[in-house]
Amino acid sequence: MSTTFSIPSNFATCPNCEKTCTSILWCVNCDIAYLVENFKNWSSGDPKLDDFIRHTQKTAKETMDFLEWIDFSQFDLIKYTGKEGSFSTIYTALWMEGPFWNWDEAASIWSRGGPTKVILKRLNDSRELSDQFINQLYDYSKCLNNNALADCFGVTRDNTSNIMFVFRYYNKGNIYSFLDSCNELLCWRDTVDLLWSIASGIHKIHEQGLMHGHLHGGNILVESERDIMDARVSDTGLHGPPFNTNSEGIYGVVPFVDPEIFKGSEPTQASDIYSFGMIMWTISAGERPYHDRPHDRSLINDIVAGLRPKPAEGTPTLYIQLMEKCLNADPLKRPSALDLYILFEKWVVAICDDPEPSEISDQFDRAEIAKFSDFKNYGLIPLSHKGAIYHSRNLNLI
Secondary structure, eight states, X not given: OOOOOBOXXXXXXXXXXXXXXXXXXXXXXXXXXXXXHGGGGOOOSOHHHHHHXXXXXXXXXXXXXXXXXXXXXXXXXXXXXXXXXXXXXEXXXXXXXXXXXXXXXXXXXXXXXXXXXXXXXEETTOSSOOHHHXXXXXXXXXXSSOTTBOOEEEEEEOXXXXXXXEEEOOTTOBHHHHHHHOSSOOOHHHHHHHHHHHHHHXXXXXXXXXXXXXXOGGGEEEEEETTEEEEEEOOTTOSXXXXXXXXXXXXXXXXXXXXXXXXXXXXXXXXXXHHHHHHHHHHHXXXXXXXXXXXXXXXXXXXXXXXXXXXXXXXXXXXXHHHHHHTOSSGGGSOOHHHHHHHHHHHHIIIIIOSSOOHXXXXXXXXXXXXXXXXXXXXXXXXXXXXXXOSOEEGGGO
């Protein structure tokens, strides 16, 4: 689901210079000139970070294609969510001015949308950012213009001078909170549609020659509005230490880490595909993987030896086959992100749009009937073992 803008129907040309717009009323001449003119009015206190933010603005191709420096005084109702990662802490807040979401037709400029709920991701110990981290931001800024990734509005510093990234708030939270709060059965159509969105995000990252490297249920964000659900990939390029280029160790969530990494290999794009396979399992099963045992060295050894979670009862055969390909121990036998995107698109068309029955639609129809015929076990969220950890941490320490 894309962000809703208040816009006029005709957006082919800039109303100021009459040149062709590159996107919805976005003029690379006038709008970027406005941003550049404002450079003198703000600073993060870090010249390298300033240069990065300005780079995103000077190369923007649409109104959501750049980052802003946002003064911390602009945030109200800041609330700690209780969610933390290896290098970050998560808050919600109200951004009083809001992003450039509205088109002021009288003034022919983009105007701010007013108070907007956002997520603040504080990078711990980020008063000084390493050159490596800044370079990583430049690499992943290529993924900004992408409706499959979580919207990032900008950057701020909290009262302790730590950097915080400002993200759009997604009303269903991450995959875990979404599944925990489902008051009705998640139908297979919605399952496939969500996974198509996630596959799209991973594909957009991979086609830039990059990888996410840290996919798990906690950084897939879900939005639901008027029977439309959408999933976005978050934490793209923001999962490493911002302060120490020499940090060693494997950071992640045990069930979602490619077994090859536990054996000493570096993460690859194929590692993202393994993580995607575990996300497929999580959404279809409606629970966290390996929730009934501690995520310790014993589990890691079992995963390396070939352990995988059993498919949930009633899962369509073609879904199981794809999931198992993603979870293959041999990275070369896993599908690419593009393969996944194309296949899920095919499934969505077969399930939702094609009036002619097919093997695809038949399998999902049968699975749908079986799921909705058994309500007695649905909604019983299994308790997790106290040693089952679903936030990122240094796995070398366990």
